[in-house]
Amino acid sequence: MSESAHASATHGHPGHGEGETRRDFLALAATAFAGAGAACALWPFIDSMNPAADTLALSTTDVDISPIAEGMRVTVKWRGRPVFIDHRTKKQIDEARAVNISELRDPAKDEDRAQKAEWLVMVGVCTHLGCIPLGQKQGDPTGDFGGWFCPCHGSHYDTSGRIRKGPAPLNLPVPPYKFLTDTSVSIG
Amino acid sequence: MSTTSNAPKKNGIVEWIDYRLPIFTFMNHELREYPTPKNLNYWWNFGSLAGIVLVVMILSGIFLAMNYTAHVDYAFVSVERIMRDVNYGWLLRYIHMNGASMFFLVVYIHIFRGLYYGSYKPPREILWWLGLVILILMMATAFLGYVLPWGQMSFWGATVITNLFSAIPLVGEPIVTWLWGGFSVDNPTLNRFFSLHYLLPFVIVGVVMLHLVALHTHGSNNPLGIDTKKNPKDSIPFHPYYTVKDMFGLGVFLVIYAGFVFFAPNFFGEPVNYVPANPLQTPSEIVPEWYLLPFYAILRSVPDKLAGVIAMFGAIFILFLLPWLDSSKVRSATFRPIYKQLFWIFLADCLVLGWCGAQHPEGAPLLIGRLATAYYFLHFIVLLPLVSKFEKPRPLPESISTPVLKTEKA
């Protein structure tokens, strides 16, 4: 671009330096402007691929937790993905709280992961590559730490849903949720 | 068809058109006269075979699309309808399904041909790159297409592969959400995958054209790996010699391809993909299609998420550097005693990786996978540069015609 401007400028004013810089400047400015414009025009196309308004609108789920007995785990669907609701036993809570935080890959206190100690609410999607860990159903493998086990590439989660072994980098995420009453949770 | 001269037939209409749009001159030049080394063996059939399979894929795909519905509630049943109710729908689908496997088989052979005979060396580096771009586009297209029937493996394969991008620091999560158009693989994902699966093969056609322009600029390499431009006796016109050879190869290939389509149509498939997608249940084992297994094995060999993803993509991208990693002036492995052995070990290594990719990643398969992954990179980063420096190649013949005269075969 600047080269052709250069060539034509030398043609127009043989031996003149002035016209050259002026034309170079105009050419550069015009190119930069057009480039920026093109980049801006690209954005609507890219953004159209992001979640649409109706997809975003579907983003809370209310769950009645009264039928979930102690020691039972239930899966509900939130934003197209599973959320694990675990009514933990005393033993599971104690195990989760006895761990030395500094030894964890993704250090987090169990107290910070569960609003009420007996209720653990997490997105049930392995933080490695998105499989659903096993452990929700009776008889499922629960891994070396009694929590969940992801069969895809072998990640083990503990009774607080924290990653303890395997390729996953992070703990199972805790979604935003609040207790509407003692027996009802709103996720999202 | 019995013409021995390569001049195009005179024909008024043809000449009228050609004067205005020299399409006939062009085709005559590139497909008839095109000077080709006279010693090409059957490994040189696979380029044109790949081109033909690409056409078969596009054709069968267009007709499938006429009956396919890209919606999470209908995708699976629309495919079953194609299989049961649409006239010859089963044939179209089996052609397309097995065609993908055939495409990769042919292209992998084509690539290993290039590795053996040094076809990536100067002046064919860009030709090689364009081939790799085609390979990457093919992988993307095949992955997108595999999602469309919306079976369990479609869904979970899509989930695992799109999640690879979440390994990117900082922007990983937003990128994955953007790819999905939601918070998981769902209807928006299926829709865009269909759109892109339709688009990419035509992009491949474009890159294949460039691949051929680059090929025809310096001509084909050959089993001896020497330049054939010097001696006019080394080249023969493409037509009829190689058109005939390519057609013969095509016949053999079609017998094999049809064998799968008609007698073992689900040989390459996964039975779980005949179970409709269930976003709340991961199948006990997630395995990609066979042609992606070596890369999947590399991914799983590395215990760290980001490093695993980098290794997997690196395994392909390192091939772009091959012309510089292997600096030997001699192209063909025929004259490179050590490289020739490395080639076979490397091929075996890729097969071992493929086997590991299909196993449960624990115990012996995991260990073997790790060793094979290490060797894969060792081959490119350490062995090739060293061997190309220190290996003493055997003397090269002057031209294709000379070794025939003073034969001394090893």
Ligand code: HEM
């Ligand atoms: C759709 C896929 C492809 C098509 C249709 C295609 C087509 C062709 C054709 C027709 C030829 C000439 C005939 C021959 O030498 O076999 C050729 C040559 C070549 N291709 Fe491809 N190709 C494809 C993919 C690839 C890939 C993935 C690579 C490697 C990464 C590659 C690398 C080469 C090289 C290096 C040559 C020159 C070979 C030589 O003359 O020795 N191609 N290709």
Ligand code: FES
């Ligand atoms: S997706 Fe869970 S371990 Fe890989």
